[in-house]
Amino acid sequence: MRFADYAKMYLKAGDGGPGMAHFRREKYVPKGGPDGGDGGDGGNIILEGNSQMNTLLDLRYKKFLKAAKGQPGGSSQKTGKKGKDVILGVPLGTVAYESETRRFIGEVVEHGDQLVVARGGKGGLGNTHFKTPTNQAPDYAQPGEPGQEVTVEIELKLIADVGLVGFPNAGKSTLLSALSAARPKIADYPFTTMEPNLGVVQMPDHRSFVMADIPGIIENAHEGKGLGIQFLRHIERNKVLLFVINAMSDIESEFSILCAELEAYRKDLMDKPKMAVITHMDLLPEFKLDKEVALDIPKLEISAVTGYQTDILKEHIWKLLNENQKVRY
Incomplete structure (x- = not known):
């Protein structure tokens, strides 16, 4: 199934039904008073969280919806009967904005959560x-x-415990496939990963966490370069950020660029717990860097291909997650 993380729709909630202007008329009550009922409320359009869904593909082709x-009233x-609601199933982690103003409408983060994105009109009052x-027989209704x-x-x-952040071909997809059962596309050319991938990392003692492989970020991605900002939004939901950097690159420079891009997109992203992972250590003699690398966050050298220090990495991630249990998605 193709991944889709954006949809734009025109929504029209149901109009409220009119109230009724009616007078009671029975055999022995020829001039009864007003007894017109109220109109029913119009139907709402609602987003409902569904933990079995992982894409907005179904909404991509629904450009117009009407309740x-x-x-x-009778x-x-x-x-009168209320108009039927239109309920749209969406994945957890879905947010909605009003298009013209970018007003935040709400978000869906739990299974069964409902978010009203277009509210039906109230029914009119009966007479x-x-x-x-002074007016015993009103002949009008709303x-x-x-x-x-x-x-x-x-x-x-995407909602995940850990987000992999790095340049194209840093080894993020290889790392995800080595730590989990996920099988993302892996190749030796830039932008192999064109859409986010999720994997569940299993650990001893029935421990596990969810890891997300985000498509590669390049310098000025926040301005739309490379794959632009369409995937930077997924990093917002991760509790821990794992900076994945190729050991054969200028590690300090790449780390600095990645931090600058995240901060330019959204400053508070840099407040999340972070760790640097230096990959492809199997390409270096004796699995050692040729010079000391100074980063302001914890770092670990690994090889996803050989499994060098990957178990240690899992434990480091688990510790970060447990030390920061109060971090919000």
Whole structure:
């Protein structure tokens, strides 16, 4: 299934049903008072969290959605039927914005969470409500309120414990496949990973955590270069950031560029717990760097191909996650 993390839709919630202007008429009550019922509320359009979904692909092709109108009120003060809601299943980690203003509507992070993105109009009041001592027979009722019309942008931000951040071909996909059962595409050319991949890392004593391989970041990605910012949003949901850097590169320079890109995209990303992983150590003599590397975060040299220090890496990640249990997605 193709990964999709963005959808834009025009939504029209249901209009409220009109109230009824009606008078009670029975055999022995020829001039009964007003008994018009209220109109039903219009249907809402709702996003509902579904833990079995992992993409917004189903919404990509739904450009226009309309909920049902509320039914008119009836006689004998009967309220009209509410318009049926439109409920759209979405993956956990979905957020919604109003398109024109980028007003934040809400987010869905738990299975079964519901977020109303377009609210139906209220049903109109029947003429029963307008009876007064000086107006015993009101012959009017309220129309229903119109349902909300809005163009929304829906984005998916992957929820994972650990996010792999690095340049193209840093070895992120290889690391993910070595630590988990995920099998992302791996090749020796830039931008092999064109979409995020998730993998569950299993550890002894029934411990596990979820790791996300984010497509490679290059300098000025926050301005749209390379794959641009469409995947930077996924890093927002990760509890721990793992900077993956190729041992054959200028490690300090790459780390500095990656930090600058994350900070330019969103400053508080750099407040998350972080660790640097130097990969491809199997390409160096005796698995040792040829010079000392100074980074301001913990680092570990590994080889995903040979398994060199990968078990130690898992334990380091587990410790970071447990030391920062209160970190929000």
